[in-house]
Amino acid sequence: MSTETIATIWAGLIAFAVLAYVMLDGFDLGVGILFAAERGSTDRDTMVNSIAPMWDGNETWLVLGGGGLFGVFPLAYSIILPALYPTILGMLFGLIFRGVAFELRFRARTAIGRRLWDLSFFGGSTVAALCQGLTLGGLLQGIHVVGGQYAGGWFDWLTPFTALCGVAVVAGYAWLGACWLVWRTENSLQNRARRQARVLGWVMLGLIVAVSLWTPFLNPMFEKRWFNWPGILLTSPVPLLVAGLVVLFHWGIERRHHLTPFLCALAIFVLCFAGLGISFFPLMVPPDITIWQAAAPRASQLFVLVGASVLIPLILAYSGFSYWVFRGKVQPGAHYH
């Protein structure tokens, strides 16, 4: 295999890790965001219980994304992280508050303590989602690099475009979370989640359209990719598929299906992600640095690739097993959390 091929495979694997993260931690961060709309303490417990056994595994995909980037694209890692320092740290602080709240909200002895941990669960989830959106936007709009190092200012990442991306990710995760709850809960909680999913579905559609229309104008390369022949052969099915899935989603919601809305929402996320990939490839750090420029030496890439080709399928298998163990509707008062 040529060095370029290996680097391309790795870019694909890291993209896969990030996508897995967005799909999995997306719904569990979303459940945290939806705490804002849920007042009942039993229902809040049920919401947390629905994700308690898997949140840690979901978050590990983020570590793989970061660790993988460090391992096989150290140049990209060493540019992106200082450039997006505040959004990355913001995300980490959000995840700290919410991760600890999982354990501690059940153990609070006073009503105030409980409320504080609920607030940190909601706040942490929302801040983490917002910062992930800002990070995505900051990366898409491009990073100013001189001599292989970040050379921009402290707040370069903060623009109307990144703000839009931040809002879009919060809304998108909340939407995934609502769909997850439709699948895994019952009765009044499920009904409320269904109403939230319906509204958020429309909001999300608007935001997807806004981000999609804006992105091509950030970078002439993105524009060419989307609107020029023959690229358009690859790009035009994406919006069409999204439209089809939106219709299917609302059909599922109206027919009161349990799983259809969640699957449709996940599929729409996959398509949005594919859309980003189409814009991006072969860039690693827009506007200039490509996958191949950012790649670690061949020996480094090959060393991990050998292990990853065995380990990633294994990870998918036992993560799937864990989901299967905790299948079915979550009962109110089920005592795992």
Add this chain to the structure above:
Amino acid sequence: MIDAFHLARVQFGFTVAFHITFPAFSIGLASYLMVLEGMWLRTGNQVYLDLFKYWIKIFSIGFAMGVVSGLVMSYQFGTNWSQYSAKAGPVIGPVMAYEVLTAFFLEAGFLGVMLFGMERVGRKLHMFATCMVAGGTFLSAFWILSVNSWMQTPAGFSVGADGRMFPTDYWQVVFNPSVFVRVPHMVLASYLIVAFIVGSVGAYHLLCGRATPAVRTMFSMAMWMAAIVAPLQIAMGDIHGLNTLEHQPMKIAAMEGDFDPSGPDGAPLILFGLPNMTDERTDYKIEIPHASSLILTHTWSGRVPGLKQVPPADRPYAPVVFWTFRAMVGIGFLMFGLGLFSLLARWRGRLFSNRWLHRAALVMGPAPIMAMLCGWMTTEIGRQPYTVYGVLRTADSISPIALPGIATSLAVFAVVYFTVFGAGLMVMLRLMAKPPSTGESGLDPNLPIRSAGIHPGLAGAVPPGTGAASPLPAE
């Protein structure tokens, strides 16, 4: 002194010191839980199950705090040490990727089943999940210590013209010259941490007059561990010292407070003193003749290095290294002493009645954690001024982040860590303050009712009275 460089170092030191405490506790506790569950399956004795359920609640909190504080670490390399990441990343990034792939996913994938799955999977499968979590924590320790060892004793790479490092032999990178001393030293440290915390909790309840079978069992198990592991750890520390002498002589010189290399008559051991970097000597020293040669070379007058062998800019800051090392060793011998004390009390049949033993075990609960942190400070500060020993200087490793950025984030880290992890620690202590009860409930004492849960497989398989799959709460 207050510049972006030093604050970035403080920030890394602060976040990693907070972080390492939790995984060190988790590595040891996961193994302890594995032993408890194994003993329960083997003997069917309810006491082991009660202890398992008691400690798993504490484990779940410590583990969560380890996960979130560890997430910070995996990004800290890039945010504050981007030049290091760009230069050394090609060599050690892949090793860390292996940690994620083999260890983090394994822990996280089976943690849900271990914590919440007792009523959903069969006994053997649950035991398997516990073993996978324990194995994952061990693998994680191996990989991350391999990375750290490589930074201390780099091997299997070459340096390009632009300062970037390239792997030439991954076998040598992973199994570099100090990995075989660092991994066991750290794993034994985490066993000691758990032994002393379990022992401390047991001693507390014994002192409160709650000598239930569960309390006695945990205290006895903990004291066995203290008596066996503390001397092993001292021996391991000695081996570690010899390894450091061979590969990082300046660190040894700083630890010993030796500025002048020893002559042909061997080196005395400076027991106490104040290393003075400006005047290049150790003030007010109390020495034991030949002892340093004896300890470091195992001969009467072996040669011992001195800091003056390298220019001042290449020396680690000895005053800190000298004292953290002494603190670690001192605490280590205190732990060894407690182990001996417990053996004596056990031999006289007074393990559960000797109140001085219980008082000592109670106050020494946090001792191994302090020893571990002092040990890490010794090895990390002793490695300065390098991040990759002899190859890449710390000053050339930093990110292009200005002082206000690092200062702000450090302040936020300090506030968040003390409040969040402080709260978590309080909850852990509160759980420890309650004794394990017979028929200890599952994870959540507040919500013990399973109205209509699924109990496939297990409900019928458990003998009556063990309480394993009982859907009714004990409390």
